[in-house]
Amino acid sequence: MHKLVGEALDTVLTLKPLVANVTHCEIIVAPPFTALKLVADRLESSNIQVAAQDVCEVSEFGARTGEVNAAMLRDVGCRYVIIGHSERRQYYGETNERINQKIMAALDGQLTPIVCVGETLQEREAGREHAVVQTQLWEGLSRLTVDTLPRIIIAYEPVWAIGTGKTATPEVAQAMHAFIRRILAEQFSPSVAERVRILYGGSVKPDNIKQLMREADIDGALVGGASLKAESFAQIVHYNR
Secondary structure (H helix, E strand, C coil), rough: CCCCHHHHHEEEEHHHHHHHCCCCCEEEEECCCCHHHHHHHHHHCCCCEEEEEEECEEEEECCCCCCHHHHHHHHHCCCCEEEEEEHHHHHHHCCCCHHHHHHHHHHHCCCHHHHCCCCCHHHHHHHCHHHHHHHHHHHHCCCCCCHHHHHHHEEEEEEHHHCCCCCCCCCCCCCHHHHHHHHHHHHHHHHHHHHHCCEEEECCCCHHHHHHHHCCCCCEECCCHHHHCHHHHHHHHCCCC
């Protein structure tokens, strides 16, 4: 819940020339609902795609006051949507079942879901991080198949490393990413699991992105606070310089 429409436009218009020549990765921004249409219009024909921060689990139009479905998001220029972010789980009680419903609705609406998983500090300190993430994957992806799994992106968010002063080392992040890929291989197939992109989303900054991206199973980043300024986000995009 950052940026009024004008601020969002200023951010992406500053970002656009800074990353105009990038071909080594996909670039996606996820402004608030109020700015989606104008941001997407200004980024049309650029190499920056647009994501929504959430989607309704019901695809049909109807009496769902306050909700936005996948067709509406496509209509304003979105091609991606974040689903199951830790803040949605924490503040709005989103369950793995609801997240599964949202994934299916997004896929039906031709959106690419960016599905977030991750454990809290209490869960990690209790030694439950693997069990928590495994359950999120098993239940959250339960209706996917070997054909539909490659159409999603996974984002690992160690909730304990977001705004707490604690950080996950690249080795710790890699270990969980490898675990996630192993679970996907068991749940679906090894070859399909290799095709799924797994992003890291725990306090990614310009000064740690290069180390993170050296790890074998870290395929990209879900950037939080550092994406609010075009310059720092562009530095992250250009991690390979």
